[in-house]
Amino acid sequence: MTVVDDILAEKDFEKIRKETETNYREYLNPFALRMFKNAGLDVIEGRREGACVWDISGEKYIDCVTGAGIFNAGRHNREITDALKKALDVYDMGGWISIIRERGLLAKKLAQITPGNLKYSIFCCGGGEAVEVAIKLARGHTGKTEIICMENGYHGVTGFALPATGREVYKKPFAPLTPGYIHVPFNDLDAVKSAITKDTAAVLLEPVQGEGGIRPADDSYLAGLRKLCTENEILLIFDEVQTGFGRTGKMFCAEHSGVTPDIMVLAKSMSGGLYPISCAVFTEEISDFLYSHPFIIINSFGGTSLACLTALATIEYIEKNNLPERAVQMGKRFMEGLLALKKNFPELVVDVRGKGLMLGIEFPEDSIGPRMACLLKKNGVISIYTFNNPKIIRIMPSLVITEEEVDFVIDAFDKSLKEIRAQEAGRNMKGAGK
Amino acid sequence: MATSDEIMEALADFKEQCNGNKRLRRMQRDWTKVLHYAAVDTGDKFTMTVREGEILSNEKGAAGTPDVIIEGESETLCNMFWGDINPTQMYLKGEIKVKGTQEDIMRIDAITAIIWPEV
Amino acid sequence: MTASAEDIKKQALADFSKYVNPQKARVLKNAGLDIIEGKREGACVWDITGKKYIDCITSAGSFNVGRRNPEIVAVLKKALDEYDLGVFLLCSKQKADLAKKLAGITPGDLQYVMFGVGGGEANDFAIKLARGFTMKTEIISTLKAYHGHTGFSLAAIGRDAYKKPFYPMVPGFKLVPFNDLKAAEETMTGDTAAIILEPVQGEGGIHPATDAYLQGLRKLCDEREILMIFDEIQTGFGRTGKMFACEHSGVVPDIMTVAKSLGGNLYPISATIYREELNDFLVAHPFIHLSTFGGSDLGCIVGMAVIDYLVKNKVPEHAAAMGERFQKGFDVLLKKYPDLLLEVRRKGLMMGLQYTNESIGPRMSYQLAQNGVMAIYTGNEPSVMRLMPVLVIQPDEVDFVIDALEKSMAAIMKQGGIEKY
Numbered sequence: 001m002t003v004v005d006d007i008l009a010e011k012d013f014e015k016i017r018k019e020t021e022t023n024y025r026e027y028l029n030p031f032a033l034r035m036f037k038n039a040g041l042d043v044i045e046g047r048r049e050g051a052c053v054w055d056i057s058g059e060k061y062i063d064c065v066t067g068a069g070i071f072n073a074g075r076h077n078r079e080i081t082d083a084l085k086k087a088l089d090v091y092d093m094g095g096w097i098s099i100i101r102e103r104g105l106l107a108k109k110l111a112q113i114t115p116g117n118l119k120y121s122i123f124c125c126g127g128g129e130a131v132e133v134a135i136k137l138a139r140g141h142t143g144k145t146e147i148i149c150m151e152n153g154y155h156g157v158t159g160f161a162l163p164a165t166g167r168e169v170y171k172k173p174f175a176p177l178t179p180g181y182i183h184v185p186f187n188d189l190d191a192v193k194s195a196i197t198k199d200t201a202a203v204l205l206e207p208v209q210g211e212g213g214i215r216p217a218d219d220s221y222l223a224g225l226r227k228l229c230t231e232n233e234i235l236l237i238f239d240e241v242q243t244g245f246g247r248t249g250k251m252f253c254a255e256h257s258g259v260t261p262d263i264m265v266l267a268k269s270m271s272g273g274l275y276p277i278s279c280a281v282f283t284e285e286i287s288d289f290l291y292s293h294p295f296i297i298i299n300s301f302g303g304t305s306l307a308c309l310t311a312l313a314t315i316e317y318i319e320k321n322n323l324p325e326r327a328v329q330m331g332k333r334f335m336e337g338l339l340a341l342k343k344n345f346p347e348l349v350v351d352v353r354g355k356g357l358m359l360g361i362e363f364p365e366d367s368i369g370p371r372m373a374c375l376l377k378k379n380g381v382i383s384i385y386t387f388n389n390p391k392i393i394r395i396m397p398s399l400v401i402t403e404e405e406v407d408f409v410i411d412a413f414d415k416s417l418k419e420i421r422a423q424e425a426g427r428n429m430k431g432a433g434k
Numbered sequence: 435m436a437t438s439d440e441i442m443e444a445l446a447d448f449k450e451q452c453n454g455n456k457r458l459r460r461m462q463r464d465w466t467k468v469l470h471y472a473a474v475d476t477g478d479k480f481t482m483t484v485r486e487g488e489i490l491s492n493e494k495g496a497a498g499t500p501d502v503i504i505e506g507e508s509e510t511l512c513n514m515f516w517g518d519i520n521p522t523q524m525y526l527k528g529e530i531k532v533k534g535t536q537e538d539i540m541r542i543d544a545i546t547a548i549i550w551p552e553v
Numbered sequence: 554m555t556a557s558a559e560d561i562k563k564q565a566l567a568d569f570s571k572y573v574n575p576q577k578a579r580v581l582k583n584a585g586l587d588i589i590e591g592k593r594e595g596a597c598v599w600d601i602t603g604k605k606y607i608d609c610i611t612s613a614g615s616f617n618v619g620r621r622n623p624e625i626v627a628v629l630k631k632a633l634d635e636y637d638l639g640v641f642l643l644c645s646k647q648k649a650d651l652a653k654k655l656a657g658i659t660p661g662d663l664q665y666v667m668f669g670v671g672g673g674e675a676n677d678f679a680i681k682l683a684r685g686f687t688m689k690t691e692i693i694s695t696l697k698a699y700h701g702h703t704g705f706s707l708a709a710i711g712r713d714a715y716k717k718p719f720y721p722m723v724p725g726f727k728l729v730p731f732n733d734l735k736a737a738e739e740t741m742t743g744d745t746a747a748i749i750l751e752p753v754q755g756e757g758g759i760h761p762a763t764d765a766y767l768q769g770l771r772k773l774c775d776e777r778e779i780l781m782i783f784d785e786i787q788t789g790f791g792r793t794g795k796m797f798a799c800e801h802s803g804v805v806p807d808i809m810t811v812a813k814s815l816g817g818n819l820y821p822i823s824a825t826i827y828r829e830e831l832n833d834f835l836v837a838h839p840f841i842h843l844s845t846f847g848g849s850d851l852g853c854i855v856g857m858a859v860i861d862y863l864v865k866n867k868v869p870e871h872a873a874a875m876g877e878r879f880q881k882g883f884d885v886l887l888k889k890y891p892d893l894l895l896e897v898r899r900k901g902l903m904m905g906l907q908y909t910n911e912s913i914g915p916r917m918s919y920q921l922a923q924n925g926v927m928a929i930y931t932g933n934e935p936s937v938m939r940l941m942p943v944l945v946i947q948p949d950e951v952d953f954v955i956d957a958l959e960k961s962m963a964a965i966m967k968q969g970g971i972e973k974y
Contacts, residue, residue, distance in 0.1 A: 002624070002627065002628045002631065002858060003628060003854060003857045003858045003861055004628050004631040004632050004635075004854055004858075005631070007646070007647070007650070007854070008635065016646055019646075019649070020644055020645075020646045020649045021644070022649075023649030023650065023652060023653045024644060024649050024652075026653070026656075026664070027649065027652035027653050027655075027656050027664060027665055027666055028648065028649060028652050028665065028666060028667075029665070029667075029832070029835050029836075029839055030832070030836060031835065031836040031837075031839045032835070032839040032840065033644065035839050035840070036642075036643070036644055041642060041643055041644075042643075042644060043643050043644070044643070044644050044645070044646055045639055045640065045643055045645065045850070047635075048636070048637055053640075056646070063640070065640055065642060065643075066640065067638065067639075067640045067641055067642065067845055068845065070638060070640075070845060071637070075637055076635075076636065076637040077637075081633050081634075081637075084633060085630050085633050088626050088629060088630055088819070089626075090592075091593070091621070092593050092616070092620055092621040092626075092818045092819055093612070093615065093616075093816070093818050093819060093821075094590050095590065095598070095608065095610050095611065095612050095927070096612045096613075096615075097581070097586065097610050097612070097927075097929060098581075098586070098588050098589070098590050098598075099565060099566060099569050099578060099581060099587055099588065099589055100569075100589075100590070101561065101562075101565035101568075101569075101589050101601075103569065103573055104565050104566075104567075104568030104569040104571075104572060104573055105565075105568060107568065107569075107572030107573045108568050108571070108572045110572075111572050119571075119572065120572055120573065120574075121572060121573060122573075122574075124671070125670035125671045125674075125821050125846060126669075126670050126671070126674065126844060126845060126846050126847070127845060128674075128703075128844075129670075129671065129673070129674065129703060132702070132703055132704060135719075136718075136719045139718065139719050139720070140718040140719060143463065143464075145720065145721060157677075157681075157841075157842050157843060157844075158673070158674055158677045158703035158704055158705065159677055159703050159704010159705040159706065159707060159708065159723050160703065160704035160707075160719075161703075161704070162704065163704075169838075169841070170841060173681075173684065173685035173688075173834070173838065173841070174681045174684050174685060175684075175690070176690060176723065176724045176725055177704075177723060178704050178708075178721065178722060178723045179721045179724065180721055267845070267846075268845065272637075273637045273638050274633070274637050274638060274851065275638075275820070275821075275851075276638075276670045276820075276821045276846035276849065276852070287574075287575070288457055288460065288461045289461065289718075290574050290575070290576055290577070291461050291544040291547060291548060291575065291576045292461045292462055292464075292465070292541060292544050293718060294540065294544070294574055294576035294577040294580055295540075295577065295580075295932070296714070296715060296718065297702060298702065298932075299671065299673075299702065300612040300613065300615050300671065300672065300812075300813060301615075301670060301671045301812075301816065301821035302671070304821070305590070306819065306820075307821075382640075382643075384642060387840070464717070464718065503974075505970075520583065522579075522580070522583040522584075523583050525912070525915075525916075526583055526584060526585070526915060526916055526918075526919040527919070527968075528916060528965070528967075528968025528969070528970060531912065531969070531970035532912055533910070533912065533974045534911070535911060535935070536911050536914070536915065536930070536935035537714055539912075539915075540576075540580060543576075543579070543580065543583070544576055547575070547576060547579055
């Protein structure tokens with residue numbers, strides 16, 4: 001009997017729920033559990049497949065959270081799972097000092113599929129870690145220190161990434177943080193222009209701000225940034241952690257504008273939601289820094305044999321099934337539905353926006369985000385508001401989502417909005433009656 | 435065996451190659467060191483001064499306090515500056531001796547890797 | 554269309570140079586460590602061309618349960634029939650189970666767990682937690698310490714070369730000599746939030762902390778309301794002959810970080826485990842620290858399987874015994890090569906050979922590779938060779954390593970260049 005057998009043997013769902021909740025309270029984070037419940041996120045995941053997840057009790061949901069874009073290839077994708085299982089017959093992580101063949105193969109593949117002259121890769125485990133590598137490369141390569149980043153940007157919570165995150169609540173208790181980060185408003189070229197000094201090493205941004213409330217950068221803004229950076233010998237870094245691997249309708253979001261950054265940060269869906277891996281992909285020129293410092297950025301778990309094989313299988317799956325194109329099609333269908341909602345609920349839906357299957361729906365006030373998430377859960381959809389802006393519910397389903405499932409989600413939104421409307425009407429009546 | 439003048443000639447060529455390589459200069463800009471070379475068979479010594487990645491001078495004799503001391507047969511040293519051998523392989527096999535930090539030794543290897551990638 | 558192993562190796566080296574890190578490939582090739590791992594089993598790894606090596610690197614202690622341990626592989630494969638990573642924003646039974654298990658096996662009143670993927674991330678959170686909870690800012694760390702490459706951990710590293718190109722660092726870090734209680738005491742101020750250290754410095758050259766030092770620190774920290782963080786990333790999960798190295802001294806830290814072997818050499822996972830009182834900070838800020846891949850369903854299942862394996866097979870005890878066997882061999886080498894091997898520092902199977910100078914570490918790596926052993930010098934102290942084989946190493950494999958050391962040392966003696974500088 002292995003530990004998995006033990007886990008799978010237990011079929012009493014109430015018992016599992018109780019035990020899990022107790023363990024959260026005693027060993028993880030008691031208050032988070034309460035928050036989960038309040039936010040309609042108290043699902044304990046059992047079966048997972050395609051765009052769906054089942055609570056251990058058997059309740060089915062369409063997953064529109066997907067860990068902010070981990071599951072582009074679908075939940076528990078069988079083909080990629082089989083590839084990883086096959087890899088386990090031969091490989092383990094591999095030693096970090098060894099030349100890992102799979103790592104070379106994946107790096108080569110990434111050089112091929114990323115735009116422009118992006119070529120070299122450094123692998124890590126999580127997105128934040130890869131952002132750290134990008135910032136370090138920028139400082140190490142340019143010999144300059146300042147990083148210009150965006151208000152409401154999100155780049156992770158470790159030491160070099162955290163100061164780049166554009167929201168005070170994540171940072172304040174941990175001050176003083178790494179110095180040298182300057183925040184400017186997003187989509188404002190002049191703001192960047194006036195923030196540049198001779199000590200500016202890099203400009204860092206997400207081509208679509210995710211946690212900041214699903215805000216796409218304008219093509220002209222990105223083109224302007226590229227020009228500014230080139231002129232001033234500043235590196236342009238795109239954080240494509242949430243936007244990469246087909247999410248926005250192209251393999252990488254940068255392709256929409258035709259702007260190639262000097263460093264691109266990738267994570268999340270890179271390995272099919274099955275194995276932690278992330279990377280910073282950069283130009284040959286920047287790789288010179290690795291000649292003078294070949295062992296300065298090391299990582300025991302970054303780019304293991306198993307991770308790289310899983311990532312290769314994932315990229316193959318995404319390409320074979322043309323998931324970026326699917327994101328375009330399904331995104332279009334979604335957008336039509338969302339626009340109809342905006343028309344039907346003008347007092348509740350302020351804006352709908354996004355790119356491909358990275359969508360956001362904005363409400364007039366903060367409280368509606370969490371309320372909607374609870375109602376959506378009741379109506380069979382798991383969703384969450386964006387961290388930096390609770391007014392906005394993020395819709396980021398698996399790219400393998402079907403037309404029926406898109407319609408189901410839109411329908412769930414329709415039902416949930418109707419309930420909010422009824423609640424508001426009830427409250428107003430009460431107010432009027434007083 | 436190589437004469438003192440032959441080694442100086444090789445050093446001059448090495449200097450030209452290094453200083454003329456933009457990529458290398460940028461890469462090594464945080465490297466300021468004094469290196470001593472000692473030919474164990476002839477007893478000749480040489481001093482190389484590097485500032486921010488640029489080789490400022492090569493001189494006969496051991497001057498100043500070295501950060502790195504490299505010892506080998508005169509012929510081996512000569513071949514190293516001409517780019518005919520891989521210095522790290524020689525070092526690991528004990529054919530040249532290097533006294534200094536591991537980091538500086540890797541920097542020297544990086545220089546040769548950039549100038550003579552095929553060696 | 555089957556390429557020969559040699560061709561695959563050539564291509565792999567070329568790809569690695571062209572797309573990953575050219576200089577790393579070159580350095581490893583020069584050192585005779587351009588191994589493309591094929592088969593892996595127990596203490597051993599085979600280059601795809603068939604040459605067998607005993608792995609004494611093990612990614613600095615990531616492979617305690619052995620290379621590609623079949624029991625853990627079976628667990629992960631079975632888990633893959635049911636699970637994916639899971640969504641980090643939801644409640645996960647697997648995460649809850651592993652948290653409980655970690656609380657059970659860690660010493661004293663360590664209870665709450667924050668999961669991450671890598672060790673650096675775990676240390677970053679430990680330092681953030683210390684600042685957030687105490688509302689103080691200064692962090693004391695030790696010279697030659699190694700804690701990881703993410704920002705907070707990097708600032709705590711006791712070696713400038715890792716940091717300098719990336720200045721400025723997170724402010725508020727003070728470095729003190731290791732095993733020097735007085736230095737730590739003199740550095741503590743009213744604004745000191747925590748002291749972070751490894752119970753055995755790994756990259757620093759395998760330096761075990763003395764029991765008296767740790768006990769003295771504990772007392773000082775208690776008196777001054779300073780948190781004590783033990784980084785057990787390399788020392789944890791049986792490496793030093795106990796499940797955790799701090800058990801040797803009986804000192805319980807306020808925060809402990811673990812990673813490496815928790816993932817069984819199959820799946821990345823790390824954890825920060827801390828006392829109940831500290832959790833108040835997370836109650837006030839439940840979503841202030843997030844990790845998409847940290848504590849995934851699959852990672853937690855592997856973690857549980859690893860802990861079960863270590864306990865069931867009494868692996869820490871085995872590590873202690875194999876460490877003793879190594880020591881007998883080292884004692885002979887110390888007598889035979891006193892001009893080359895100055896000292897051996899060891900706790901369980903965390904072993905460091907102190908050579909006379911920095912050049913000997915890399916030269917010994919080269920020789921050992923020729924003799925069928927993979928070993929490298931420690932990152933912050935190249936005059937020290939680290940030997941950290943898998944804990945399930947067998948007696949005949951220990952003898953093989955000792956024999957390879959003997960042959961390699963004899964070769965170095967013949968070459969010369971062993972004097973101290």
